[in-house]
Amino acid sequence: MRDTGRWRDCEPDALLARWSGFVESCIRGYKGDAEDYFNDLTARDGLERAMRESALAHFPELDDLRRAVLEIDEEFRRILRTDAFPRAPMDEWWNRGIVSYAGARLVEELSQTYGINIDLV
Numbered sequence: 001m002r003d004t005g006r007w008r009d010c011e012p013d014a015l016l017a018r019w020s021g022f023v024e025s026c027i028r029g030y031k032g033d034a035e036d037y038f039n040d041l042t043a044r045d046g047l048e049r050a051m052r053e054s055a056l057a058h059f060p061e062l063d064d065l066r067r068a069v070l071e072i073d074e075e076f077r078r079i080l081r082t083d084a085f086p087r088a089p090m091d092e093w094w095n096r097g098i099v100s101y102a103g104a105r106l107v108e109e110l111s112q113t114y115g116i117n118i119d120l121v
Helices: 012-028 034-052 061-078 104-114
Strands: none
Touching: 012 034, 012 061, 034 061, 034 104
């Protein structure tokens, strides 16, 4: 994670907490703007990198992390409109989709910038 220029939230617990908090905020109706949304979404990118890292495969904690991520993923998938961004890689479903509903800022920016319409909370 540090190689990507991130200086915080590099530890698995911190990334998991960010992902969980982000999903919770999306379930309630994300109140931030598009830049905040896509920035917060990077927590899932970091977790994916960790789960795929061969150097971490021998740690038993990785299985615990994977289980926790999959639980949170399941919650996120329930509110996700799939394939809103079809150019994102197929295996990055969280980047391909967009929440089905959100606060006014995200709803407005998605419509204006990407032509994507989601429900207003």
